[in-house]
Amino acid sequence: MEKFFYRVQDGDTVLSLATRFNIPPVALIKGNDLKAEIQSGDVLFIVKTDGEVYTAQPFDSIFSVAARFNVPEETLKEENGVDYLFYGLKVIIPK
Numbered sequence: 556m557e558k559f560f561y562r563v564q565d566g567d568t569v570l571s572l573a574t575r576f577n578i579p580p581v582a583l584i585k586g587n588d589l590k591a592e593i594q595s596g597d598v599l600f601i602v603k604t605d606g607e608v609y610t611a612q613p614f615d616s617i618f619s620v621a622a623r624f625n626v627p628e629e630t631l632k633e634e635n636g637v638d639y640l641f642y643g644l645k646v647i648i649p650k
Contacts, residue, residue, distance in 0.1 A: 557603040565595045576601055577608055579645040585636040604634075606647040611640040624648045 561572070569589070573580040578601070583589070587599050609620065617640060621628040626649060632638060635646040 556605055557601075559601050561599050561601050563593050563595055563597040563599060567593060567595070569593060572599070572601075573645065576603060578603055579608065579635060579647055581636050581644075582647060604647050604649065606634070606649040608645055609648050611642055611644040611646065613642050615640045615642075620646070620648070 561576075563572075569580050569583055569592075572593075573583050576583075582602065582604075583599065586602050593599065607624075609624070611620070617628050617631055617638070620640060621631045624631075630649055631646065634649050637644070637646065640646065
């Protein structure tokens, strides 16, 4: 697991940073308790886990993804801070 701080630059968004660091946006939001848009100069705590990032496909559910990757449903929910999946959502599949 890699952890570091990042100072937000002009033009950065939660989505652009999540893509840049290959983490789900929800991990960035949850890890920094974000309640509003990020601003240039903000310092964010970035945690890159040892898991795989998976992009939810149509008709994916917590149950089906957990079964496909052989991880407990609750672990998948807790790791990503979600109760359900929707198309395009990026989630961490823990190792």
